[in-house]
Amino acid sequence: MRGEPQAASYRPDPAILTLADWIGDPVPAADFPDTILRFRNDRQAATVGLTAYSDQQWCAHFGRFAPLPGNLPQPLALRYHGHQFRVYNPELGDGRGFLFAQLRDGADRLLDLGTKGSGQTPWSRDGDGRLTLKGAVREILATEMLEALGVYTSKTFSVVETREELWRNDEPSPTRSAVLTRLSHGHIRIGTFQRLLALEERDHMAALVDYCLTAFPGPPPPEDAPGRDEPAVQLMHLVVERLADLAASWMVAGFVHGVLNTDNMNISGESFDYGPWRFLPRWDPSFTAAYFDHQGLYAFGRQPEALHWNCGQLGIALRLLAEAPPLIAAMERFGPLYMAAIGRRWCWRMGVVSRGVEQDTALLSVCEAQLRESGETPDAFFFRHRGGRDANGPLAEALAGYEATASTHSYWSGATPQSMLIDEVEQIWSAITDGDDWQPLIDKIAAVRHMGEAHGPVPSPAGHR
Template sequence: MDENRQAARYRPDPAIGEIADFIADPVAAADFPKAEVRFRNDRAAGEVGLAGLSDEEWAAHFGRFEPLDRNLPQPLALKYHGHQFRVYNPELGDGRGFLFAQMRGEDERLLDLGTKGSGTTPYSRAGDGRLTLKGAVREILATEMLEALGVNTSRTFSVVETGEQLWRNDEPSPTRSAVMVRLSHSHIRIGSFQRLLAHEQADEMERLVEYCLTHFPGPPPPEDAPARGEPAIRLMHMVVERMADLAASYMVAGFVHGVLNTDNMNVTGESFDYGPWRWLPRWDPEFTAAYFDHAGLYAFGRQPEAIHWNCGQFAVALRLLADSDPLVAALNRYPDLYMAAVARRWCWRLGVAQRGAEADGALVAACEKAMRESGEGPDAFFFRVRTALAQGEPPADLADALEGYAATPSDHPYWSDPAPQSMLIEEVEDIWSAIDERDDWQPLMDKVAALRRMGEAHGPAPVPAGHTPPSGEAPDPA
């Protein structure tokens, strides 16, 4: 959103009430010792008519969770199951978060405000329902970087420090606490459908399918798709398309999510729930983000296969409503959709116009080879090549692969910077240290501003024909 534009109207629409009887339980937020606003995403708030809130009102709604006007009267903890590192777990659900409110964005699409660290729920198990302040800061950095690189991601809407001291095994303790609010188009997961399958709740699954088709619409399945008119089949095609694009966006961004479980897969194809994420220091398919991912199941290079596998679990769940063959037909579209998305996004990040599947595939392969041989990380590589192309001087190591490619013009001053923006772990730790040791938030705010400037320089990422971009711009005609 252009920050000089007039802010949107606040348009509450708690549509989750249509299915709340089987997908969620009412809960109450924790009573925190304090509610100090540390981060408010006024750019995102302006898109849903909430940028005009004072800090006191912000703390009341997003720290103490007083209901927003004409919205949900009480938060809802969502219920779901999921495969965690390919092991099925029926004891999941929102254990330290809830759905707080819903409203319409500028593009008329439904948006959720969901929390992390807002207290215990019936699904907390042995957890304390809290979030460390460091975890909240890391989520700000992850979502801002991903948004700037064109990834369809949830956005960190708010961080409020809560005044509690938390003990964690994986970071120095005691440590500061926070409650975070994220903005996304949905919190309906593949695991939401898996739970209904486990309980054999076909009627409820029909209602959930209809809810998703109504509030997260997409293009129809291909003309030759079997049973393409059935609601469950339509939804399967939509999810496969979105997930293939999500997987491609991770790879082009050089991003490793770390925990691609089915309870972390949103049916809108939005990336969310950032824990042990990392960006690649160099192009390495075996790089892992989570210290507990001993087998490398969710390593960088295995992410497309992991997301494809999760789509398979979605198809299994939808067998409660539909036959196998049309579901498998939709699932089998994933590889081609993924390769097309990689080419589309790769050329976009390089700043060149696409030339066709064969040429684009060869270009991607040549770029990967160049990164492996040079040891460059993706951020440095894409920046080097794009700036060279903008100056009419293709880099020598890619001259053959880039022959015939036309550079898209860009006069944004970012492309004249001495170095690109990046998000390596050392920089993340430095930003956190400034907050932890000196309560200095300026490095974080400076980084957010720099990432948004990088996003302006890149412009909106291309999307498949018929899809609505995350920010509501016109779809790419290609």
């Protein structure tokens, strides 16, 4: 889902129905007072054949959730457990969202349309099942920026305002409400597997592994990997590879997700579920996004550690199907895979061709030292030194021998880089809440997409995703 989208016809494929009896609960959507279309992502809708809908039809499907033709007859609120700030919680599940539809894109990949703010479910506990409009706007901005910076992320597909007044502790209340639909490559989480382990549902675990290997295929484990023919081991290798790359992509983007619980970890390796996220105002490994992360567990610099720990929880769950040594062997690949991924991605954002792990790691170290010393934002640093320009001293020495990539796009000759710092996010929201002015959001999306075009696709290892 990276790069310029390709148009496709609508092809429904509700594959989750083979697991529906135990992976989720059929639920109705909330009956909202109104449905006002605020954002439709026609760029992504083209990839799954859904651009032909009028705005009225769009609201019927993505505000009222009338079933799409040939798709799920009723939404499914998925069941899962999870570690929340490393405390196990068996009382989880989709509490304000559901899986609405599944369909194929032009590359024949199975994709999900899932929701946020679509009403209460059996897993809502004391929640109202709703989403604030500000939360929806923030998710648009997060996904657009991350997509442009090469992160494998869910796409904000639709935002429909629903005209309910919501009360929240972290927003001036009452505040406006919305329902969001995201397009993503699956909603199976590490917490989904943890639930099956807790319930000792071995047959269901085996079925879920097979589903994931089919829905999210990838390269086989290394030739010397023990147990490489076992499905659970194969899945473990794929998830380790994907989460190592995801962690690297966040670090290069200067992004702090904020809540890296196992129920927020997608087996597809896709970043999703954006709450208290932030982009770095300066290079600071201790920077946190969530005000409630008092111990800094999910601070910027600890994100790779958090994803590695989450991989370990998947390995524990898969012990229901496989012996420990092959799963541990897969886990041990995380560090080297992460170092290779962050070097490759760092070079991509710098506008130079990767020279391999050793050289790229040395370059990264010099860049980090300069970022700390200068105090500038990562966005400004990468923009200023694109292709090695304006480099002197240790940075120039570290870049010696690196080949610059093409940087002829008009974005690189601009005066300043795009960024997504919290002050601008708040200004965009203020325009909406104070004067119902959506133009700053529209302009920001266009500018971020322009930046994404300038960066181009991230080079990937052969066979990856």
